[in-house]
Amino acid sequence: MTANPTSGxxxxxxxxxxxxxxxxxxxxxxxxxxxxxxxxxxxVQKNGFFITLSLVLFCIACVIPLVTKK
Numbered sequence: 001m002t003a004n005p006t007s008g009x010x011x012x013x014x015x016x017x018x019x020x021x022x023x024x025x026x027x028x029x030x031x032x033x034x035x036x037x038x039x040x041x042x043x044v045q046k047n048g049f050f051i052t053l054s055l056v057l058f059c060i061a062c063v064i065p066l067v068t069k070k
Contacts, residue, residue: 017068028064031057 017024035057042050 021068024064024068028061031064032061035061 035054038050038054038057041047042052042054
């Protein structure tokens, strides 16, 4: 049986951005695409709340990759 060189007490801790990169990037992807219908319906119905909500979702979706960069 061989020992795994990446595990054990001598290994460096993995940063949280790298550890949770995949779920966070999936979240950013879904937030990005979820913002499109809100922007569309907000524009069609002239509803400022939907437009603001879509802008917030777009901003969050753009900030997530910046925080989880490699």
